[in-house]
Amino acid sequence: MTLVSGWGRFPVVDSDVLRPRSFDAVGEAVAAASGSVARGNGRAYGDAGIGARRTIAMTGFDRVRSFDPATGYIRLEAGMLLSDLIDTFGPRGFLPFVVPGTRFVSVGGAIAADVHGKNHHCEGGFGRYVGSILLRTGQGETIEASRAENADAFFATIGGMGLTGVILEATIRLRPVETGWIRERVISAVDLDAAMRALDAGDSATYSVAWIDCAAAGGNLGRSLIYLGEHAGADEVAGGAERFPVGKDPGLAMPIDLPSMTLNRYSIRAFNELYYRMGARRAGGSHVVSLFPYFFPLDSIGGWNRIYGKRGFLQHQCVIPEQSARDVLGEILARVSKRGDASFLAVLKKLGYGDGILSFPLPGYTLALDFPLRGDILNFLDEIDRLVVAAGGRLYLAKDARQSRATFEAGYPALQRFNAIRKSLDPAGNIRSKLSQRLFDEV
Numbered sequence: 001m002t003l004v005s006g007w008g009r010f011p012v013v014d015s016d017v018l019r020p021r022s023f024d025a026v027g028e029a030v031a032a033a034s035g036s037v038a039r040g041n042g043r044a045y046g047d048a049g050i051g052a053r054r055t056i057a058m059t060g061f062d063r064v065r066s067f068d069p070a071t072g073y074i075r076l077e078a079g080m081l082l083s084d085l086i087d088t089f090g091p092r093g094f095l096p097f098v099v100p101g102t103r104f105v106s107v108g109g110a111i112a113a114d115v116h117g118k119n120h121h122c123e124g125g126f127g128r129y130v131g132s133i134l135l136r137t138g139q140g141e142t143i144e145a146s147r148a149e150n151a152d153a154f155f156a157t158i159g160g161m162g163l164t165g166v167i168l169e170a171t172i173r174l175r176p177v178e179t180g181w182i183r184e185r186v187i188s189a190v191d192l193d194a195a196m197r198a199l200d201a202g203d204s205a206t207y208s209v210a211w212i213d214c215a216a217a218g219g220n221l222g223r224s225l226i227y228l229g230e231h232a233g234a235d236e237v238a239g240g241a242e243r244f245p246v247g248k249d250p251g252l253a254m255p256i257d258l259p260s261m262t263l264n265r266y267s268i269r270a271f272n273e274l275y276y277r278m279g280a281r282r283a284g285g286s287h288v289v290s291l292f293p294y295f296f297p298l299d300s301i302g303g304w305n306r307i308y309g310k311r312g313f314l315q316h317q318c319v320i321p322e323q324s325a326r327d328v329l330g331e332i333l334a335r336v337s338k339r340g341d342a343s344f345l346a347v348l349k350k351l352g353y354g355d356g357i358l359s360f361p362l363p364g365y366t367l368a369l370d371f372p373l374r375g376d377i378l379n380f381l382d383e384i385d386r387l388v389v390a391a392g393g394r395l396y397l398a399k400d401a402r403q404s405r406a407t408f409e410a411g412y413p414a415l416q417r418f419n420a421i422r423k424s425l426d427p428a429g430n431i432r433s434k435l436s437q438r439l440f441d442e443v
């Protein structure tokens with residue numbers, strides 16, 4: 001048995017971790033013990049990538065099967081990391097259509113969470129660019145699923161958090177790009193209203209995201225920096241620069257767990273103030289920046305999750321439907337700012353429709369906040385959940401480690417349909433994770 005956790009380092013659970021070397025061995029691992037789930041690169045924050053009894057590590061399956069540059073379609077094994085895909089195909093002029101805030105996720109994990117990027121409001125999530133998947137079900141079948149074939153299994157697997165089976169391979173469509181550079185425009189917004197207005201005005205931008213200073217209060221509540229982005233053309237890349245910049249390995253790495261008191265209202269306020277002022281200075285014009293800091297700002301610090309100390313941290317990511325978003329987000333931010341221990345990293349984005357049955361996105365605004373795991377934080381987040389549910393919103397399973405069943409069920413009205421498909425693919429219930437035990441499985 002091995003101690004396993006997600007990126008938030010909570011919960012930490014004993015699990016039997018297997019690293020199969022062949023697809024047959026994956027099948028045997030699923031069949032041999034009830035209670036297993038696939039794991040990609042462990043970037044989900046909570047308990048999604050941990051098997052109820054057995055965890056099947058998939059990152060060893062990282063080969064490209066075929067690639068058609070005329071269509072951009074690539075067939076690959078599901079354990080391949082987006083970082084490897086970008087490093088290999090970026091210089092040839094192709095990138096994934098959708099990337100999350102870290103490139104160190106596997107293709108299987110990106111499909112299972114139907115991850116969203118900064119372009120969800122106009123281009124949808126990762127699942128939209130999946131042509132088909134090869135799935136090993138809990139019943140022991142290996143099936144190809146697409147919009148035309150085994151469509152129920154396909155749409156349940158996109159955003160299905162690994163609970164429909166193990167994705168062995170996938171065919172996804174890549175985006176042709178001229179360069180690996182992004183034309184970025186920074187806008188500073190003095191409060192939440194201005195931030196939401198700027199995101200609305202940026203609807204036509206391919207990429208948009210707001211970083212919120214959640215330590216700000218009063219008239220500055222919700223003050224933000226908004227980053228809009230477009231792919232830069234070859235003529236925009238400065239003379240002498242490579243058309244495709246190199247994605248560096250994390251230069252800095254957190255060598256130790258910081259004592260949890262390092263993060264307090266004073267250090268957070270000071271950091272946020274500095275970040276806001278530095279960003280505000282760049283506001284106005286547009287700049288061409290490498291795709292790596294634009295899409296993956298945190299990847300430059302290896303193991304940054306250790307900043308929160310040994311006990312770990314929680315990310316709370318909700319989405320609130322458009323019509324109630326202003327009021328509810330204002331209320332959440334006011335409560336968070338009053339507590340004073342909210343994260344360095346509050347992110348606000350606009351989302352559109354999700355493609356999978358259990359996909360997280362719905363048209364509205366998503367807010368992601370990090371909190372050290374200490375004090376009364378669990379009770380505080382339960383209160384925030386009540387605001388989210390009352391507004392018709394929901395929480396993102398890939399970030400969750402603690403929401404209640406009632407919150408989950410209220411937020412995902414298509415759950416019954418998902419459960420029926422899951423049952424038909426796995427009548428004996430072989431595929432189970434710590435997350436499914438907490439939120440899905442009959443008790």
Ligand SMILES: Cc1cc2nc3c(=O)[nH]c(=O)nc-3n(C[C@H](O)[C@H](O)[C@H](O)COP(=O)(O)OP(=O)(O)OC[C@H]3O[C@@H](n4cnc5c(N)ncnc54)[C@H](O)[C@@H]3O)c2cc1C
Binds near residue numbers: 161163165
């Ligand atoms: C710094 C950071 C920033 C992030 N930013 C974003 C963001 O902007 N947008 C966003 O949507 N997400 C974001 N995430 C979350 C992350 O993209 C998802 O949790 C993603 O699922 C992680 O992929 P993984 O390969 O690490 O999978 P894991 O964390 O190992 O597993 C995640 C889920 O995928 C399932 N899974 C993994 N591989 C397979 C497979 N082969 N077959 C079936 N199921 C599988 C697991 O069972 C589990 O349910 C971020 C995470 C971090 C740490």
